[in-house]
Amino acid sequence: MKKLSREFYNRDSILVAQDLLGKVLVHQVGGQRLAARIVETEAYMGVIDKAAHSYGGRRTARVEVMYGKPGLTYVFFIYGMYHCFNVVTREEGNPQAVLVRALEPVEGMDQMALNRFVKPYEQLSKAQVKGLTNGPGKLCRALVIDKSCNGTDLCGNTLYLAERPADSFEIVAAKRIGIDYAEEAKDYLWRFYIKGNPYVSVK
DNA sequence: CAAATGATTCGCT
DNA sequence: GCGAATCATTTGG
Numbered sequence A: 001m002k003k004l005s006r007e008f009y010n011r012d013s014i015l016v017a018q019d020l021l022g023k024v025l026v027h028q029v030g031g032q033r034l035a036a037r038i039v040e041t042e043a044y045m046g047v048i049d050k051a052a053h054s055y056g057g058r059r060t061a062r063v064e065v066m067y068g069k070p071g072l073t074y075v076f077f078i079y080g081m082y083h084c085f086n087v088v089t090r091e092e093g094n095p096q097a098v099l100v101r102a103l104e105p106v107e108g109m110d111q112m113a114l115n116r117f118v119k120p121y122e123q124l125s126k127a128q129v130k131g132l133t134n135g136p137g138k139l140c141r142a143l144v145i146d147k148s149c150n151g152t153d154l155c156g157n158t159l160y161l162a163e164r165p166a167d168s169f170e171i172v173a174a175k176r177i178g179i180d181y182a183e184e185a186k187d188y189l190w191r192f193y194i195k196g197n198p199y200v201s202v203k
Numbered sequence B: 001c002a003a004a005t006g007a008t009t010c011g012c013t
Numbered sequence C: 001g002c003g004a005a006t007c008a009t010t011t012g013g
Helices: A013-020 A109-117 A126-130 A136-142 A180-187
Strands: A024-029 A032-044 A073-078 A082-089 A096-107 A159-162 A171-174 A191-194
Touching: A013 A032, A013 A082, A013 A096, A024 A096, A032 A109, A032 A136, A082 A136, A096 A109, A096 A136, A096 A191, A109 A126, A109 A136
Parallel strands: none
Antiparallel strands: A024 A032, A024 A159, A032 A096, A032 A191, A073 A082, A082 A096, A171 A191
16 A cells, blocks of 8 residues: 655645545554545635634644644544544645545454444444444544644654555535534535445535 | 434633 | 534434
């Protein structure tokens, strides 16, 4: 599996969001390898995007990493109990990112099951298998992604994204989720997912 | 089945 | 203080 280069992330966030579909997120943790295929993403277009944390050029400690190099992670804490995993896009100083909303488990499913439901994969109900990684908060719990991962370089060796050979699918564009406060920006078709994939959070 | 609700912490005003 | 790029659970039809 070939790791994605820095240049991959230094492009229009909408393109990156689309191209991330089908790629594999790998987290090397506790001697275990957790890997899952990206099936749903959302683009956050920075200063012009009312839904983005960096809208209007807001620059606080929380969003600082979005102003950094492309290929870093932006992990934030939300609703008192969940994390969301993002990939920083564009050059330094241009605060854009792509939110990863859903994954399809590929490797280390047993560990993911323990992380999410505190029981082995074989004992999960059908609904629990689907619920393993089909949402931004869920996938972070399954892959052990939390605040300490914020700012990690995806061009490194513990947390990274890789190419997956011979993968073909259809991409669907849709409205983003959970941003009702964003006025006209909430209707932009900046969410992308793999058509027909059971792990997509909202069809 | 869909819809409403409670959980629970952090970052910002 | 308030509200958040969410989710599990409960409630009601």
